[in-house]
Amino acid sequence: MAPPDEFVVTPYEVRGRIDYQRLRELFGTQDLTPDLLARLHQISGGDLPPLLSRGVYYSHRDLGLLLDQFQKGSPFFLYSGRGPSGPLHTSHLVSFDICRWLQKTLGVRMFIQITDDEKFWARAGLSREETAYWGMENLYDILALGFDPKRTHVFFDSRSIAALYPLAIRVARKIPYSTVKAVFGFEPSTNIGLVFYTALQSVPCFWPSWAEGRSVPCLIPCGIDQDPHFRVTRDIAEGLGYPKPALLHSQMLPGLLGENAMSTTGDREDNALFLNDTHSTVERKVRGAFTGGRATVEEQRRLGATPEVCSVWALWRTRFAKDDREFQDVTRDCRSGALLCGECKSRVLERIHAFYAAHAEARIKVQGWAESTIITEAPKAL
Numbered sequence: 001m002a003p004p005d006e007f008v009v010t011p012y013e014v015r016g017r018i019d020y021q022r023l024r025e026l027f028g029t030q031d032l033t034p035d036l037l038a039r040l041h042q043i044s045g046g047d048l049p050p051l052l053s054r055g056v057y058y059s060h061r062d063l064g065l066l067l068d069q070f071q072k073g074s075p076f077f078l079y080s081g082r083g084p085s086g087p088l089h090t091s092h093l094v095s096f097d098i099c100r101w102l103q104k105t106l107g108v109r110m111f112i113q114i115t116d117d118e119k120f121w122a123r124a125g126l127s128r129e130e131t132a133y134w135g136m137e138n139l140y141d142i143l144a145l146g147f148d149p150k151r152t153h154v155f156f157d158s159r160s161i162a163a164l165y166p167l168a169i170r171v172a173r174k175i176p177y178s179t180v181k182a183v184f185g186f187e188p189s190t191n192i193g194l195v196f197y198t199a200l201q202s203v204p205c206f207w208p209s210w211a212e213g214r215s216v217p218c219l220i221p222c223g224i225d226q227d228p229h230f231r232v233t234r235d236i237a238e239g240l241g242y243p244k245p246a247l248l249h250s251q252m253l254p255g256l257l258g259e260n261a262m263s264t265t266g267d268r269e270d271n272a273l274f275l276n277d278t279h280s281t282v283e284r285k286v287r288g289a290f291t292g293g294r295a296t297v298e299e300q301r302r303l304g305a306t307p308e309v310c311s312v313w314a315l316w317r318t319r320f321a322k323d324d325r326e327f328q329d330v331t332r333d334c335r336s337g338a339l340l341c342g343e344c345k346s347r348v349l350e351r352i353h354a355f356y357a358a359h360a361e362a363r364i365k366v367q368g369w370a371e372s373t374i375i376t377e378a379p380k381a382l
């Protein structure tokens with residue numbers, strides 16, 4: 001057990017005020033340096049998206065190596081996933097946003113894993129029908145961000161198991177129980193589904209290499225909480241004859257209720273903006289969101305507010321500021337006291353409503369082709 005002022009970050013629990021540099025050191029990952037960002041900028045040939053230029057992605061494993069290979073003519077594929085325990089909220093889009101951008105600028109393939117099995121095993125209150133239902137709903141939302149139907153492939157675990165299993169068998173044999181127990185903190189009462197599950201989350205990292213009979217590099221953009229799974233994957237990769245996946249890690253975004261209420265523990269309804277929230281619910285949640293403002297208008301005009309602790313500022317930062325210029329203006333006016341919280345919330349709400357409207361339209365179109373992205377068969381030769 002961690003002391004009360006400590007933080008905990010595992011794939012199954014995120015708690016406390018996270019010191020991200022310390023977490024990076026604890027996990028043994030590398031810093032996403034200005035040099036690497038400059039390389040990404042140069043390779044993509046355009047502006048970096050806000051999640052990169054504003055520091056939400058901050059850590060990696062082997063990104064430099066992956067870019068070397070890319071520049072030598074060996075394209076990687078992207079892999080990320082979602083455990084469907086309920087509706088998606090805007091912070092869940094962080095990994096998929098960056099994947100969409102990388103797919104669009106570099107023309108690379110994307111593999112998405114929907115883990116309806118994992119969430120059934122991990123959450124006692126969820127039925128099989130629910131995780132399968134949310135799996136499809138979440139998939140529509142993810143694809144609606146703008147993925148290319150021809151280059152996007154989905155492992156929907158319970159439906160793709162025939163495609164995953166031949167490789168999962170080999171992966172599972174390489175992972176001792178003592179490793180998963182130490183990495184995930186499993187208890188004697190943990191069900192054996194979860195003990196096996198990490199093998200399934202590793203499989204997509206190797207799947208294209210397996211299917212094509214050659215080494216295909218993999219890049220996984222994900223929340224840093226998912227890193228423990230891929231430490232296991234990286235440890236066994238070479239023994240199986242596959243390349244180690246590279247990773248790009250994001251911070252966990254703060255929830256609407258304040259800094260310690262992490263959005264990934266979004267069980268609390270009002271802590272996040274869910275993509276199926278109505279117009280008036282979004283309005284109510286943003287109006288009630290925790291900010292870095294002062295007790296009175298007079299004080300705020302005089303002393304300014306604190307953007308870094310503000311959940312509304314986090315919305316501007318991660319998605320809703322249209323460019324870095326606007327983001328800097330909002331930040332400066334907040335700090336100086338020129339922009340009050342009520343006005344700031346009205347402005348961001350306009351953007352949020354516009355995003356929801358565009359997203360709803362894109363989502364309807366996606367439903368026509370989502371089914372065709374789901375992989376159900378193992379590669380023929382194997």
Ligand code: TRP
Pocket residue numbers: 011079080081082083084113114115118201220221222223226
């Ligand atoms: N375990 C993840 C979750 O709980 C889902 C997931 C599967 C995933 N494969 C992934 C996340 C790859 C990031 C990258 O949501």
